[in-house]
Amino acid sequence: MPIRIAFIGAGRMASAIVRGLLEKEHYAPEEIACTCGDDPTGPALAEATGIQFLKDITPALYETEAVVLACKPQQFAAISPELAEAARGKLILSILAGTPLVRLSEKFAHARNIVRTMPNTPGQIGAGVTAFAPLRELSDKDNGIVENTLSSLGNFHEVDEVDLDAVTALSGSGPAYVFEFAAALREAGVSCGLDEGLADALAIDTLLGAAMLLAESEETPEALRNAVTSPGGTTAAALKVFQEGDFRGLVERALAAAKARSLELAAE
Numbered sequence: 165m166p167i168r169i170a171f172i173g174a175g176r177m178a179s180a181i182v183r184g185l186l187e188k189e190h191y192a193p194e195e196i197a198c199t200c201g202d203d204p205t206g207p208a209l210a211e212a213t214g215i216q217f218l219k220d221i222t223p224a225l226y227e228t229e230a231v232v233l234a235c236k237p238q239q240f241a242a243i244s245p246e247l248a249e250a251a252r253g254k255l256i257l258s259i260l261a262g263t264p265l266v267r268l269s270e271k272f273a274h275a276r277n278i279v280r281t282m283p284n285t286p287g288q289i290g291a292g293v294t295a296f297a298p299l300r301e302l303s304d305k306d307n308g309i310v311e312n313t314l315s316s317l318g319n320f321h322e323v324d325e326v327d328l329d330a331v332t333a334l335s336g337s338g339p340a341y342v343f344e345f346a347a348a349l350r351e352a353g354v355s356c357g358l359d360e361g362l363a364d365a366l367a368i369d370t371l372l373g374a375a376m377l378l379a380e381s382e383e384t385p386e387a388l389r390n391a392v393t394s395p396g397g398t399t400a401a402a403l404k405v406f407q408e409g410d411f412r413g414l415v416e417r418a419l420a421a422a423k424a425r426s427l428e429l430a431a432e
């Protein structure tokens with residue numbers, strides 16, 4: 165069976181995409197190959213999913229229809245000209261944070277088309293969100309490959325490339341902010357006298373329930389917040405502390421820092 169899609173990098177995100185593609189039966193395991201760096205992530209992914217691990221994936225690229233770039237942005241420069249040449253006429257999908265289409269197209273000068281994407285880790289369970297920007301308008305065939313790949317991870321949105329650094333700051337990195345908030349809720353619950361296990365369970369269910377309500381409701385986050393906040397009650401007391409600590413300003417500065425770092429990664 166020919167290899168139809170090849171992964172350059174076999175870490176957390178490649179693993180999420182491979183598992184999604186297999187679960188949705190877009191490819192058979194034998195039609196997917198991966199390679200990696202010096203650590204054994206590639207063999208581990210192959211062992212766990214049945215896909216092929218190829219130490220040298222270059223020869224296999226000639227037979228693929230698509231190549232997914234899933235190494236770290238700082239490892240992009242190490243991708244060899246031979247590998248890029250073998251990807252001549254292929255669709256390239258990049259998940260590299262920061263690396264712009266212009267840089268991708270310098271290396272993969274003879275690609276059929278290139279799509280810069282920004283997924284996130286909830287894609288591991290099909291609950292992710294991805295934004296993508298193609299170099300050129302996608303043909304029907306390539307649109308199908310992109311849709312199959314991104315829908316395996318969850319929802320997806322086409323955007324202008326200029327928005328992708330901000331997308332990275334919001335939804336690419338965003339799960340980490342939520343996990344940090346979950347840990348902060350657990351710690352604060354313990355400080356208030358709760359058992360750690362109970363505080364953890366309450367924090368998780370609160371985040372999950374609030375996110376589901378937000379997704380299902382037609383109300384804004386502000387309206388839903390107000391519905392929790394009784395005048396003179398407990399929530400108002402807590403929100404006053406958030407406001408005094410400039411919670412929104414803090415989030416704004418955090419996203420600005422992530423966006424700035426994404427722009428810096430463009431050249432690394």
Ligand SMILES: NC(=O)C1=CN([C@@H]2O[C@H](COP(=O)(O)OP(=O)(O)OC[C@H]3O[C@@H](n4cnc5c(N)ncnc54)[C@H](OP(=O)(O)O)[C@@H]3O)[C@@H](O)[C@H]2O)C=CC1
Pocket residue numbers: 172173174175176177178199200201202203204205206234235236237239242243259260261282283284285336337
């Ligand atoms: N983690 C996240 O939340 C998100 C990450 N991204 C982007 O996804 C990409 C991958 O991230 P993530 O999966 O977290 O990273 P990982 O560190 O888990 O995976 C990186 C992979 O790249 C491999 N690799 C290293 N050097 C090379 C090389 N020269 N050739 C081929 N493969 C190589 C590594 O191999 P080995 O370790 O075996 O040496 C590893 O399999 C990054 O570009 C990141 O910006 C995008 C959205 C979200």
Ligand SMILES: O=C(O)[C@@H]1CCC=N1
Pocket residue numbers: 261332336337
């Ligand atoms: O932290 C990072 O650089 C990557 C990109 C988005 C999430 N993780």
